[in-house]
Amino acid sequence: MKIDYLQALKRAPEARGAWVIHGQEPLLEQNLLRVFREYWQAQNIERQRFDLNNASDWKNVFVALNSLSLFSTQLAVEVHGNIKPDAQSLKQLKHFIQHNQDNLLLIAMPKQDASSLKSSFIQTVEANGVLVTLAANYPKDRLNILKVEAEQLQIQLDHDAWQWLEQHHEHNLLAAKNSLMRVADTFPDTQLIQIEHLQQCLQDQSRYSSFDLSDALIAGNFSQSIKILQYLLESGEAPSLILWTVSKEMRLLMQLFEQPQNALQLGIWKNKVGHYQQALRRLQPQQFLTWPALLRRVDAAIKGMSAENPEHILQLCVAQLCGQTLFK
Incomplete structure (x- = not known):
């Protein structure tokens, strides 16, 4: 069954x-x-999470799916990566689907191209x-998604x-949501947000944006x-x-290293392909193996699930992307 993002939000509990x-x-x-985890x-x-580094990691996924703890009646296994199961793991997947009653295998992958969507796994x-295809290709789709975000923030925008908002952020939904959060905090008593409110609220962040951070990271400009x-x-x-922002750049670089001929299919703009290729040349492939764990550390620190300082680990991520050593 194929469904879109908004349909998936409604169906997540079932x-x-x-x-x-x-x-x-x-x-x-x-x-x-977030909806699933909540x-x-x-x-x-x-809940158990696995990050795929090679095809053999699928064995651990299916071992987990067949081993509930003594205190659980249901299990959700969350898998991240762009490695499809081999023939043996595909058989296990089919067996799980046919015989599963209550458990969930949730696999989060980067965008799949047309050939990947025709694979036996997909x-x-x-x-x-x-x-579920996480896409918003048309203005109407982006508007509907952002209206859901605005409703959750209890704000309304005029036409x-x-x-x-969309033109200002060049169709970047993540940046647009961030702006909605800012305007909601800045004008908590305003019933209808207008252009003037957005401009007044967002002018203070015009110095740097997440786009500037991405550009500096790929350029390897550590100090910037x-x-x-x-x-x-x-x-x-x-x-x-x-x-x-940081994890997106890390994922793109790891994917480009594995698929050097598929830069455009991975979502890298044509005029930036050279920058990403240059970034790969200054990085060591061994570094890529440490990045998934590093990103999990940041996520845990942000959520208060560890004693680490999120800012310090973000600095470490920045250093890694720029090919620098932060701590010796």
């Missing part, structure tokens, strides 16, 4: 079997995963489970303000990247949004 979510819209992935926590559903999930990171944190940018 999700069972195998789900694949894929796309290059970090806001949509972040929101959907539901699992509320229902006391056991076809199996689409035929027997749920395939012109919506148009200005740290400067922008500090500015964003001091100006109130949510650490989780900064994490999405």
Whole structure:
């Protein structure tokens, strides 16, 4: 079954079997995963997470799916990566789908191209489970998604303000949501947000943005990247949004290393392909193996699940992307 992002939000509480979510819209992935995790926590559903580094990691996924703890009746296994199961793991997937009653296998992947969508793995999930494409290709789609965000923040925008917001952020949903959060905090008693409110609220963040951070990271400009990171944190940018910027660049570089001929299919703009290729040349492949764990540390620190300082680990991520050593 194929469904879109908004349909997936509604169906998340009833999700069972195998789900694949894929796309290059970090806001949509972040929101959907949050809905799943909040539901699992509320229902006391056991959750396990796996990050795929090679095909053999799928064995651990299916071992987990067949081994509930003594205190759990349901299990949600969350898998992240762009490695499809081999023939043996695909058989295990089919067996899980056919015999599963209560558990969920949720697989989060980057955007899949046309050939990948025709693979046996994706076809199996689409035929027997749920395939969610995290995309907002048309203005109407982006508007509907952002209206849901505005409703959650308990604000309303007039027609012109919506148009200005999308044009200002060049269709970047994550940046647009950040602006909605800012305007909601700045004008808590305003019933209808207009262009003037957005302009007044956002002019203070015009010095640097997450786009500037991305450009500095890919250019390997360590001092500029740290400067922008500090500015964003001091100006109130949510650490989780900064994490999405950093993780997006890390994922793109790892994917480009594995698929050097598929830069455009991975979502890299044509005029920036050279910059990403140059970034790969200054980095060591061994570094990529440490990045998933590093990103998990940031996520845990932001959520208060560890004693580490989120800012310090974000600085470490910046150093890694720039090919620098922060601590010796």
